[in-house]
Amino acid sequence: MNAAPAVGPLLGLVLVVLTAAAALLVRLGGLGPGREVCVAAMRATAQLAAVSLLIAAVLRSAGWTALFVAGMVVVAAATAGGRITGSMRGRAWWAALPILAGVGPVLAFLLASTLVPLRPVAVLPIAGIFVGGAMTACAMTGRRALDELRTRRGEYEGGLALGLLPRDAALEVCREAAVLALVPVLDQTRTVGLVTLPGAFVGVLLGGADPVEAGATQLLVLIGLLAIEAIAALITLELVATGRLAATAGDGR
Incomplete structure (x- = not known):
């Protein structure tokens, strides 16, 4: 049985909700600008997407x-x-x-x-x-x-x-x-x-x-x-x- 989360619209929705919640809490709590949380989440998404595409080739050599x-x-x-x-x-x-x-x-x-x-x-x-x-x-x-x-x-x-x-x-x-x-x-x-x-x-x-x-x-x-x-x-x-x-x-x- 595959225990990994299914890649699809549901995963995207959950990630957006969690990112928005974290950014809102950081901003309302005076911990800094919520924008930093959003930027970090977007960077993580882009970087992991790129790594996922590269990793198969990398692991062959x-x-x-x-x-x-x-x-x-x-x-x-x-x-x-x-x-x-x-x-x-x-x-x-x-x-x-x-x-x-x-x-x-x-x-x-x-x-x-x-x-x-x-x-x-x-x-x-x-x-x-x-x-x-x-x-x-x-x-x-x-x-x-x-x-x-x-x-x-x-x-x-x-x-x-x-x-x-x-x-x-x-x-x-x-x-x-x-x-x-x-x-x-x-x-x-x-x-x-x-x-x-x-x-x-x-x-x-x-x-x-x-x-x-x-x-x-x-x-x-x-x-x-x-x-x-x-x-x-x-x-x-x-x-x-x-x-x-x-x-x-x-x-x-």
Whole structure:
């Protein structure tokens, strides 16, 4: 039995209703312009439609799969860098470093262990999850770290007055940003199976695997994400502390 939703007018209607409801709630609740919700929903629709058309061709070739993953990294770096610096130029591209440093070693380790088969159909979805997690950790750490440096400028300057190097003074102020950035993945890992059934588990289950195999796949993904996001958060923190990742208008130092 196919558990996927049928593609047709009903699906379109449901998506429109949900998008409109979310946009209205955001606007009425003073959380921002509802237009952003609509734009995000339309972008998701267009992007997934394009990916759905491309994915069959991509999965037939290891080369195309590698190129597709590289494209994911570029988009993730641009997104995280833009979120941190307010621009997608110059310093924003330092965001590629924590993403690559997190995803590269962990994905290579899983492939070398043969737990993840070296086949496009296995590599692509896991790589996508890993890149997305690294992007989120990078963006959250960088944004929070810069906010801390702005709002706690006096503490930063106090550290300099005590003889700390600029990097060390910045780390004393913004280190907590990395801790907070890891909260979502830690909570997801702690509550998996009790509160949520994440995408990897559901995807493998719908693909015909038994629940034990689906659970093993999800566990591998979650523990991999813990390592990836920890690496990404720490490197992002270092980039902010050394001034390589800074807001376009300055980071308050």
